[in-house]
Amino acid sequence: xxxxxxxxxxxxxxxxxxxxxxxxxxxxxxxxxxxxxxxxxxxxxxxxxxxxxxxxxxxxxxxxxxxxxxxxxxxxxxxxxxxxxxxxxxxxxxxxxxxxxxxxxxxxxxxxxxxxxxxxxxxxxxxxxxxxxxxxxxxxxxxxxxxxxxxxxxxxxxxxxxxxxxxxxxxxxxxxxxxxxxxxxxxxxxxxxxxxxxxxxxxxxxxxxxxxxxxxxxxxxxxxxxxxxxxxxxxxxxxxxxxxxxxxxxxxxx
Numbered sequence: 001x002x003x004x005x006x007x008x009x010x011x012x013x014x015x016x017x018x019x020x021x022x023x024x025x026x027x028x029x030x031x032x033x034x035x036x037x038x039x040x041x042x043x044x045x046x047x048x049x050x051x052x053x054x055x056x057x058x059x060x061x062x063x064x065x066x067x068x069x070x071x072x073x074x075x076x077x078x079x080x081x082x083x084x085x086x087x088x089x090x091x092x093x094x095x096x097x098x099x100x101x102x103x104x105x106x107x108x109x110x111x112x113x114x115x116x117x118x119x120x121x122x123x124x125x126x127x128x129x130x131x132x133x134x135x136x137x138x139x140x141x142x143x144x145x146x147x148x149x150x151x152x153x154x155x156x157x158x159x160x161x162x163x164x165x166x167x168x169x170x171x172x173x174x175x176x177x178x179x180x181x182x183x184x185x186x187x188x189x190x191x192x193x194x195x196x197x198x199x200x201x202x203x204x205x206x207x208x209x210x211x212x213x214x215x216x217x218x219x220x221x222x223x224x225x226x227x228x229x230x231x232x233x234x235x236x237x238x239x240x241x242x243x244x245x246x247x248x249x250x251x252x253x254x
Contacts, residue, residue, distance in 0.1 A: 056122020
């Protein structure tokens with residue numbers, strides 16, 4: 001497999017191609033597919049006048065949500081130039097500080113500055129989870145919080161065939177995985193598979209205190225929706241059997 005620098009460059013080019021598929025998707029108040037929302041979970045406290053930094057801001061819709069909740073300063077880091085252009089257009093009236101860079105790279109963002117650092121379905125793309133969490137820790141004020149969501153680590157090993165969900169491959173096996181023709185485009189992406197314990201232990205190693213770990217239920221918005229049998233990767237049928245998403249909140253204690 002290529003080295004981290006090569007992976008990041010390949011993923012950057014691929015994200016520039018597929019970015020349009022994610023315009024407004026996986027953005028707050030949603031934490032992920034069929035997942036409980038911020039309105040249901042209330043993980044963020046009062047955002048009025050707060051400084052927030054998003055890791056993997058995508059099309060900018062989560063930052064727009066933060067602005068609607070009263071956040072004073074909007075900052076973001078994303079690997080894709082296309083995403084940066086889309087977010088700048090969406091947020092042109094909010095004066096955000098947006099950067100195009102890898103989350104595992106120190107680009108001299110302010111240290112001990114942010115009330116919240118958050119990431120919605122992006123943190124798992126890092127090539128170096130340890131460095132990423134340590135950088136995020138350095139960005140936060142004492143008492144500040146990191147909140148992030150990602151695929152439940154076991155979810156990628158769950159396959160559905162004719163409505164029967166079973167385990168495929170090894171959850172124990174961590175490392176790089178090549179995804180070909182991502183989103184049906186002629187691009188390849190490299191993602192890292194990690195266990196739940198890896199995320200939690202790397203947070204602890206970075207200095208964080210774990211506040212809550214959520215294996216999300218299905219959002220109440222789907223309560224009356226019938227879950228037809230489906231073998232799609234994300235489906236309401238599958239989500240009612242196993243959480244699509246993990247959500248973790250961790251704090252930098254003073």
